[in-house]
Amino acid sequence: MDPVVILSRQEQEYLLCAIESGLRVAGPHQFFLWTQGQVQALLPHRVLVCLQFGHGGALARVECLHGTVLAPGAQQALTDLALRIARGGRLAAAIDAHEAPDGLGGEILRLGFDNVLAHGTGPTSAGGSVFLMFGLAARPTARHAYFLELLLPHLHLALGRLPVARTAVDGAPARALSARETEIIGWLRAGKSNDEVGRLLGISALTVKNHLQRIYRTLGVNNRAHALARCMDLRLLEQ
Structure with a gap:
């Protein structure tokens, strides 16, 4: 049986504040301020990676939110690792990098973190x-996981309310992807x-890396996770 988690009065206040503030999130800037403010107060962390999946389990959106500057390439590495975990x-x-099996802990440590807390429905x-x-x-403990579980529906709904970014006025990329680029994607x-x-x-x-760099420039993105999300948004993989 899972242990019963009893919230302190301060934790209850933080949770209610986070939930109430989340209901007012309607744009990317508000989402950033909310996750780095009220959500941080309840669950202090360095980076939050949000993955949204569409029908068929295809990646539809990625958000990587952090209040400090990341090293070059760190954001892509984080989103790639987040996708593998999901x-x-x-x-x-609640993943402790020092105890995680199958090389996962080593990957987390190489990115400069000691732990990861993950929750969600997964790509269904x-x-x-x-x-x-x-x-x-x-x-991270079961207590932290419980807090994230309580916030989960509010994070999901707030993420779903964010407008989808476009690469051009009409939403189309600067040029069509080649057959090889589409195959790689x-x-x-x-x-x-x-x-x-x-x-x-x-x-x-x-x-492959050179092809990816051209794909990134075409789509106006800077990593593979965002490229996949943009392709799904533009329906480039459904033709």
Whole structure:
């Protein structure tokens, strides 16, 4: 039986404040201020990665929120790791990097964090969302997981209210993706790494990386997670 979590009076106040403030979130700036303000007060953390999935479990949106400057490439690495955790079914989990199995702990530590708190519905056929807090101020426990569980529906609804960004006035990219670029994006959508895509297509991982850089420029994004989300938004993978 799971232990009963009893909130202190201060925790109750923080929770109510976070819930009430979340109801008023209607735009990206408000979402950022809410997650870095009231949500932080209840669950102090360094980075929050929000993943939203569409029908069929396809990635539809990624938000990486943090109050400090990240090292170059860290945001992409974080979103990639968040996707692997979400697709791996490690949800409603408080992950201690020093104890996590299967190399997961090492990946978290290499990114400069000691822990991750993850919760959400996961990528299901009907969609869903997952929220991952990297670098909690204290070692995550079942108590922290319970707080995130209470906030989960409000995070999900607030994320769903955010407008979808477009790459141009009419929403179209600057040019159409080539057949090869579309093929590469399709494999990334399936969760393949650059090396795996290269082996599947008979090209080098460096060539895959070069294709990705062109894709990023075309879509106006700077990492693979955002590229996938933008492709889903523009329905480039449904043609």
